[in-house]
Amino acid sequence: MxxxxxxxxxxxxxxxxxxxxxxxxxxxxxxxxxxxxxxxxxxxxxxxxxxxxxxxxxxxxxxxxxxxxxxxxxxxxxxxxxxxxxxxxxxxxxxxxxxxxxxxxxxxxxxxxxxxxxxxxxxxxxxxxxxxxxxxxxxxxxxxxxxxxxxxxxxxxxxxxxxxWPVRPPIPKTQRTAASAPELPGGKGLSIVVNALGGSFTDETADALREVFPEAHIVTVRPEDDLVEQISATADTPGTKALGVWGGDGTVGAAAAAAIERSLPLLVLPGGTLNHFARDAGIGNLQQAVTAASNGEAAKADIGFVTAERGLAGSPEVSELIMLNTSSIGLYPNLVRRREQLQPALGKPLAGVVAMFRTFAAGTPITLTVDGTPHRVWIAYVGRGRYYPRDHAPLLRPVLDDGVLDFRIFSADESFARLRLLWAVLTGTVASSSITHLREATEVTIHANGAPMALAVDGEALAGVRKVHYRVVPRALVYYSPQA
Known part of the structure; x- marks a missing residue:
């Protein structure tokens, strides 16, 4: 033939x-x-x-x-x-x-x-x-x-x-549990905290907010001010029916803590260095925030409650934090920083792969005990709620009240772990790789074995941590969200 x-x-x-x-x-x-x-x-x-x-x-x-x-x-x-x-x-x-x-x-x-x-x-x-x-x-x-x-x-x-390189399962549709919240036409009854240290802050930021919320009480927190004290004072302003916040993830977390303590709904305004909660809440621009506040459209969100212990084992210094988005130990902050630098040029998926290669090629694993089991890990990641995709680069969270912690470890326990991890990144099999441990929980406890860990909660760093405990508080926060 x-x-x-x-x-x-x-x-x-x-x-x-x-x-x-x-x-x-x-x-x-x-x-x-x-x-x-x-x-x-x-x-x-x-x-x-x-x-x-x-x-x-x-x-x-x-x-x-x-x-x-x-x-x-x-x-x-x-x-x-x-x-x-x-x-x-x-x-x-x-x-x-x-x-x-x-x-x-x-x-x-x-x-x-x-x-x-x-x-x-x-x-x-x-x-x-x-x-x-x-x-x-x-x-x-x-x-x-x-x-x-x-x-x-x-x-x-x-x-x-x-x-x-398996096909990623479709990301679930956005779901929100509606909640009752006061209508705030013109911002009446709304007290807003603006963090001047937010990455996108300008002198016109407060003026723009006053234009859309003419009846709101607006406080700009300057670098020399104590942010937490200013948030508390703003939330305690007489006649306040809701607390608004303009700033990055750390600022939003501090405002959420004040709002929960006072049973106030929270209006998260798009702004600051990073504001992942505003994105997940469906507020991508100022007009969406105005619409939600004016109509009293709100939903419920879980929060993460983080207890971190620092100092000597016999007399630890205890810090309690609210987690709205994510927390991490190890190399994850470096991975995120590299990914966000590369994303404009490469797009999200490829930027995540390149950032992962650069981070783990030179990174050193640390030893942690997670819920009683020791691990050598590059990253321990905790998300407040299920994030997607289910791999090394979680980006989206369609549900804010699913009642779970999204816990991920990238471990160095096995032989040739670095090569296994880099191969998994190259082939898109991170979620199914033996070096990746993915699970959901309502509580997680992590101890440092040896040197203290560097902890990040919603982008805010906390050094010298010897023990950290995470737990979910279901539907503790009411937040404004358009068409909730």
Whole structure:
């Protein structure tokens, strides 16, 4: 059959198509064509960039398996010059085994790998992959069966690597439990704390708030002021029906503690260095906050209660903190900082992968006892509520009152743990890797074994911690949220 098909190709009339297939075949040497296409796709964040990475990963696996394993196991002579016209036969021909075709394996692996993530782009690449595969027969580099076998290997490599890089389950829809809260038209009955140390604060910030909340009591906390004292004083202002806060995660956490203590609903305004709670509460801009406050639209949220012990074991200094979002021990703050620096250029998924590589390539694990079990860990992460995706880069929290702590450990307990972790990051299998421990709990206790730990709660650092206890307080906070 091979000789029959090659003879049929040799009988085709010559023309410009001979030069086309010769150039197409050469462009795919060493995967250059697919690398160039992947580079172009990488300019588009999200699934397109992810598809490019998966295509290259599949191509690399297919090329390695084809050239290192099967060409050694299946030696075969390539077509000879007498099998094709001299103007069609390319010189010099490769000297490796003809079986299977490495060009075909790489072409199909890349196209199928891309198509598994972005089907439309994969379909667009299919003619190019088929053209490269056919060009190997047209130019006399391979027998047709070599091309078919190579193509099958390429498709298999794409499917196998897809198991390494599984499709992420869909993120659940946002759900909020409605709560009653006073209507605040014009901000009447609303007392607002503005932290001047918030990253996006300007002299016009308070003026902008006064414009949309003309009847609100607004206090700007300057760097020389005590933030907690100012929040408490603002919350105690006579006639206050709700407490508003403008600032980052740490400021919002302090305001939440004051609001809970006084049974006041909390209005979180978008602003500050980072304000993850405002995002999860559905307040992405000031107008949404105004709408929710004016209409009395509110919901309930769980809080995390954190008890941290510092100092000597016999006479510890105890700090009690409210956690609205996340807490971490170990390298997680470095990971987040790197990810957020890279995210504008690379997009969220790829930025998370690159940040993970940089962080763990040089990081040192610490020894902790978690609920009575010792671990060597790079990161211990606690989220107030289930975060998604379920891997090394949790970003979204669709439910604020699910009653759980999202607890994740990236451990160094096993042999070659660093290599295992980096491989899991590369292949997208962090959630299922043996070095990753994911669970949900209502309470977690962590002890430092040896040197004290560096703890971060909602972005606020606490050094010298020897023991920390987390617990969930269900639906303790009422917060304003549009269309809750």
């Amino acid at each position: 091979d000789r029959y098909l090659v003879r049929h190709v040799s009988n085709l009339p010559g023309g410009s198509h001979d030069d086309f297939f010769r150039r197409l075949s050469a462009s795919a040497n060493n995967g250059k064509l697919w690398i160039a296409i992947a580079a172009g796709m990488a300019a588009f964040p999200g699934k397109t960039r992810r598809a490019a990475v998966h295509g290259l990963l599949a191509q690399a696996v297919a090329s390695t398996v084809t050239n290192v394993i099967f060409k050694t196991l299946l030696p075969r002579t390539r077509p000879l010059p007498e099998h094709l016209p001299v103007f069609r036969f390319v010189h010099p021909q490769p000297t490796s085994s003809s079986m299977p075709s490495g060009h075909s394996a790489s072409a199909v692996a890349f196209a199928v790998g891309v198509g598994l993530v972005r089907p439309a782009i994969g379909a667009a690449l299919a003619p190019a992959a088929a053209g490269v595969a056919y060009s190997r027969v047209h130019t006399g580099a391979h027998w047709p069966s070599d091309v078919l076998f190579g193509s099958a290997l390429g498709a298999g490599a794409a499917l196998v690597t897809r198991h390494w």
